[in-house]
Amino acid sequence: MQAPFSLRIFVADGDPDGLRIVERSNWVGRALVFPRAAWAQPSVATRPELQQTGVYLLLGPREDGEGDRLYIGEGDPIKPRLSDHHTGIKQKDFWTRAICFVSMGQGLNKAHVQFLEANLIRLAKQAKRVPLDVENKKNETEPTLSEADRADMQVFLQHMLGMLPVLGVHAFEQPPQAPAASAPELTCKGKGLLARGYESTQGFVVKAGSQAMADLAPSLLNHFAGTVAKRQELIDLGVLAQQGSAYVFTQDYAFSSPSLASSVVLGRSSNGRMDWKDAQGRALKVLQADA
Structure with missing residues (x-):
C-alpha cells in the first residue's frame, strides 16, 4: 500500500483553468x-520556475479526436523548449496543456532530467495507455548517474508518478498486479471466447490472455466510433494481438469502464455491468448492488 500524501494547489492568477502551482507534502518538487492559451500571459511567461532545469509533459487531442496524445521532454532550462514547441522550429500543434516539474531544493541538472525523461518514456511505452508523439518513440538511454543521484531521482520520479493521476494524467499507470480482496475475478463470454477481468481504482482491468472478437458487429462500426477507435489503438499498440480466429490481450489493461472493456472483447455494444459475471453467474450490476 502506498503512503498517503496531500497536494497543495495554488491558483496563481485566480482562474481555476489557468496557471496552477502544485506542491506535494514533504517534497522539494513543484x-x-x-x-497553452496562457503561455504568453505574464502569469506564466514570467514564472521563475520556467527558468530552471526540469522535465515536462505536453498533452492534447489525437488527430482522430479520440483521447489524448503525449509528448515528454526536458529542458535546461524549460522555457526555451516550451517556446520552441509553441511557435518555434520544433512547434507542436497538438498540445493544449503543459505540466512542468522542477525542484525547489538543490535543483535538477541536465543528467537528472534526462534520467526522468527516459524513465517516463519507458513507463508510458509499457503502460500503452496514451499514444506518444513520434519524437518519443525512439529508444531512450539513461544517462550515467552516481549511485546517490540515481536514488534521489528514483524518489523524485515516484513522487511525480503519484501526483500525475490527481492532475488528470493516467499515461504511466500500470494495472494492479492482482485484484483487491473485495474485487472478485469476473468473466465475459461470447461465441467461443473468454475474457477475465476485475474492477480496480484505475478502472476495469482485463487480464492478459483474455480473448476478444476478431470481427466487429455492424452496429458497433456505425454507431460507436469511439469504441472502434479504442480497439484499433490497442491493436496498434500491441495490447491486442491476433491469435488464430480471435485477438488476445498481451498484457493486463485498464479500461475506463466495464462497458468499454466488454464492448472491445465482444466486438459489439455491451453493457459491462450485465456482461461481466462472477463464478456463480452473478452480473457485476448485482455484485455492486449487494456491496
Whole structure:
C-alpha cells in the first residue's frame, strides 16, 4: 500500500483553468500546470520556475479526436523548449496543456532530467495507455548517474508518478498486479471466447490472455466510433494481438469502464455491468448492488 500524501494547489492568477502551482507534502518538487492559451500571459511567461532545469509533459487531442496524445521532454532550462514547441522550429500543434516539474531544493541538472525523461518514456511505452508523439518513440538511454543521484531521482520520479493521476494524467499507470480482496475475478463470454477481468481504482482491468472478437458487429462500426477507435489503438499498440480466429490481450489493461472493456472483447455494444459475471453467474450490476 502506498503512503498517503496531500497536494497543495495554488491558483496563481485566480482562474481555476489557468496557471496552477502544485506542491506535494514533504517534497522539494513543484509542478506547474497551465493551458497553452496562457503561455504568453505574464502569469506564466514570467514564472521563475520556467527558468530552471526540469522535465515536462505536453498533452492534447489525437488527430482522430479520440483521447489524448503525449509528448515528454526536458529542458535546461524549460522555457526555451516550451517556446520552441509553441511557435518555434520544433512547434507542436497538438498540445493544449503543459505540466512542468522542477525542484525547489538543490535543483535538477541536465543528467537528472534526462534520467526522468527516459524513465517516463519507458513507463508510458509499457503502460500503452496514451499514444506518444513520434519524437518519443525512439529508444531512450539513461544517462550515467552516481549511485546517490540515481536514488534521489528514483524518489523524485515516484513522487511525480503519484501526483500525475490527481492532475488528470493516467499515461504511466500500470494495472494492479492482482485484484483487491473485495474485487472478485469476473468473466465475459461470447461465441467461443473468454475474457477475465476485475474492477480496480484505475478502472476495469482485463487480464492478459483474455480473448476478444476478431470481427466487429455492424452496429458497433456505425454507431460507436469511439469504441472502434479504442480497439484499433490497442491493436496498434500491441495490447491486442491476433491469435488464430480471435485477438488476445498481451498484457493486463485498464479500461475506463466495464462497458468499454466488454464492448472491445465482444466486438459489439455491451453493457459491462450485465456482461461481466462472477463464478456463480452473478452480473457485476448485482455484485455492486449487494456491496
